[in-house]
Amino acid sequence: MPCRWVRRGCGARGASPAWSSCCRPRRCARSSAFAPSTCRAHWRRDRVRPHGLADWFAVGLITLMDELTSVFYAPAEAHRFIGTQAIFFIAATSLLMRVLSTRMVEIAQILELHDIRGGGVYSFSYFVLGPVASFVAVASIMVSYILTACISTVSAVINGTAFLPLGPATQYGLILGVIWAIAGLNILGIRENARVTFGIFVVAAFVLVNLIALGFLHLAPGSPALMLGSAQSVIGSVTGSGLPHAVAVVTVGVASCILAYSGIESVIQTAGLVDSWRDVARAYWFLALTVGIATPLMSALALSAPIDLAAHEGDLITYWATVVGNVPFGVVVGLVGSVILVMAVNTAYVASSELLERVGHRYRFGWLIATNRRASLYRIHILNGALYTSIILLTEGSQAILAEMYAVSLLASFCINIGCLLIYRYFQGTKEIRAYHTSRTGTLLLELVLLACFVYLAAHRPYGTGLWAAVVGVLLAAGIPFSRRYGPEAQEIRRSDYPMEMLLALGEADGPLHVWFRR
Structure with a gap:
């Protein structure tokens, strides 16, 4: 080709x-x-592109396959923390993510105007705040990738083997086997094929649409009352006990359900694959009309079904498929879920390698970004596999602990992105982004909500806070000296030490120049 x-x-x-x-x-x-x-x-x-496949659809499809996996573990984890209120807050968080996506489109436009493609939170934080803040962004997104791979692997094994009598040791071995099998494929340079990905999407969409239809056809008599009770409970808590209590309820609810939309940042992370920020906007609309609707529906139907949720935290959707259908259909749902969860693990490998490659080129870490004969970043893939394995061993493959850890880094990356957008807008206004811009007041309110959720999770999820803080500390300690010595800014400053280069650059300028002399 x-x-x-x-x-x-x-x-x-x-x-x-x-x-x-x-x-x-x-x-x-x-x-x-x-x-x-x-x-x-x-x-x-x-x-x-095969058969004229649109860029925005390709990016939306990649992200959808990543974000859709959250439905296999996020609803049960949300219910574990806030009970039946999770039904309401998963739907409400979907709307909040739609608001967040409009700000992501604005960020994509700003990056494009300054000839910066892809990189997401890292590129934007570097552009607005410089290298130090960008290391915090790198740490946040790297922790997200690590935990995406870990929780997706654990969930893939649990759902794929839900009907097999496997012992803990065998399950543990399968989890580690999946991690290193995907690492091996990436080291060998074997990558996902667009046609295969699209085919898996068609099969997954067909199975999940049938699952939702069966959920409505076999709706339990008490399910509508349970869904209505969830909304009434939240509304009563918000309106009945004053503003501080209302803020606390919303903060806890959104923070507990944010995991259901963990792939939303992947669109702007892969914005370098599209031609324009308008394609990013179309990709976000595609996600809003697919995952943004399917996830709340499946969550509400599964959480309101007559199921022992404590006994089926790991395989809630798979077991629910047997309740509304039959065991063979449950096996199909479990296998489909396992396949797309494994694809999410591969996405984490690829995305983290691209991020580290970008950082490595900027700060000249040649030893890290060396490639083999198949043009694979094999050292990064081995490093990723080792990190994923260590987290699995530390958490003993517990989906509950991994979910607690995941949300902290995810919210940290959201807060950095929206915070940088606020700083840019308050200093630059809209003079560069006349084509598309959002309300600064709305962005400020969104940032306050995200910050409140982050503070709550940081205080109540010690494992996640510890991992995030440790990675941030290591990157700051190692990265700041490198950025001062090898960063692009240092190279530009060193160029001013050569007077002839300055004179040649001044002579090549077309327009007027303003020169300031300072002793």
């Missing part, structure tokens, strides 16, 4: 659009196109 290489911004402020010393072209081995020799962080490989 022919391939082409497309220029993308490196994300450094003041970066020149000209060829950099690490981006000299070489002939592509598979076609007559030119490809970069080493600096993959400035480029992306863009295969010809």
